[in-house]
Amino acid sequence: MTSPENSAWQLLSRRQISTREEALLEGVPDHLIRPLRAWITGYLDGRPDLIERVALRMRVALGSPNPEQLVDAVSASDPSKLLDVVDVALHLDKRLWWDLDVAGPERTMEAGLADWIPAFGWPKESRAKAVEVLDEMLMDAGSAFEVDWRQRRLQRRVDATVTTAAEQAMIVDGGRHLQASWAATYGRHPDPSKAYDEAVRAVEAAAIPIILPTDTKATLGKVLSHLTQASDKWELAIEGPNGGAVTPLTEMISMLWKGHVARHAGSPTFRPQHQDEAQMAVHLAVTLVHWFATGAVRRRRSG
CATH class of the missing domain: 1.20.120 (Four Helix Bundle (Hemerythrin (Met), subunit A))
Known part of the structure; x- marks a missing residue:
């Protein structure tokens, strides 16, 4: 037994109808727009340097390095481009690189209290903690995309066992x-x-x-x-x-x-x-x- 949460869990109504896996959703469906916008603005808040670089990569002209302005400009015509913003931000964020490759996770105070509690976790102020929240959000929303932790970007969701074999x-x-x-x-x-x-x-x-x-x-x-x-x-x-x-x-x-x-x-x-x-x-x-x-x-x- 690991975590009490299961990524294969389905709503009761779907479990009663079929055991088939729910189809993953492309782009940014309506139910994901608001939380994804909120995550992006929170992640980029106070990071004018990163906002400027993301805007340049996205070919977006900004009046000022403001995360809300970036999100509005990018998603006005196509909400799916919010995923591109996330993809670019993860790949360019050197603080995230540091947290993943140097600082690493810390041992949790609750380690050992239950077998589903992880022994290590990301500190609250860690950029990796925010990315972990993003990964959970995408999974809960049924997105076809997930975080590629190794290359710090988004990737199409692949079976976890297959991904592990590839990483090895x-x-x-x-x-x-x-x-x-x-x-x-x-x-x-x-x-x-x-x-x-x-x-x-x-x-x-x-x-x-x-x-x-x-x-x-x-x-x-x-x-x-x-x-x-x-x-x-x-x-x-x-x-x-x-x-x-x-x-x-x-x-x-x-x-x-x-x-x-x-x-x-x-x-x-x-x-x-x-x-x-x-x-x-x-x-x-x-x-x-x-x-x-x-x-x-x-x-x-x-x-």
């Missing part, structure tokens, strides 16, 4: 490319082709030092070719009925590599990658990076 893969070789791929896939303004590019680069960064360590010009295609031709020299951690044969690995790499149709602009098959391709590519890359980083792909042991 991001700290090894190829992690920088995985972060870029994840942001381009699930960020406020997705870029599927960039996401796919970075997914391929992430796997290259993890695989080449293991499979072709002396080849300074190696690509994922070369990795695939080597593993296919020298498959008897490599094995997977799971032996299974095929004695750890790398066929599943080469099939996964082949799908990622050959599906990269945006790689060469002059080729007859060139086209921008689709969003669903980018999503599949980044999750495939997470698995492959993890396999290479943890030794699940290794030289076959003699005998």
Whole structure:
């Protein structure tokens, strides 16, 4: 048992009708406009430097660095742009960077009183505490977006288990490319082709030092070719009925590599990658990076 609150909880009326998960809401629905405006103005209050930078990034002209004026100017024609304000503010706020990366959370006085009470929490004056409130607000409102704590921005809501697996893969070789791929896939303004590019680069960064360590010009295609031709020299951690044969690995790499149709602009098959391709590519890359980083792909042991 962790927290008594459950993100999968539904209203009684919905539980009685169906067990299907409620659809997430795009943009800023009416019920989220007021609380989100209030959060933005509170977060930016007393921060003229941050207001000015956010306004510049949003291409908004302000008479003075006033948070209410910024919110009014941005949301007048399209309330969904409030999410862009949040996205930019989180990414530019260096005080938040400090609270997350240096100061960190503090041990709570209530720690140990109940198993659902966290042992650590953000101080009330911490910028991270305000962002935690924002994250809860978005979840309660059924927003399709949540806080990306690692990259200090908003991202499309992803299953928590999947997110955790991705975060673990991001700290090894190829992690920088995985972060870029994840942001381009699930960020406020997705870029599927960039996401796919970075997914391929992430796997290259993890695989080449293991499979072709002396080849300074190696690509994922070369990795695939080597593993296919020298498959008897490599094995997977799971032996299974095929004695750890790398066929599943080469099939996964082949799908990622050959599906990269945006790689060469002059080729007859060139086209921008689709969003669903980018999503599949980044999750495939997470698995492959993890396999290479943890030794699940290794030289076959003699005998």
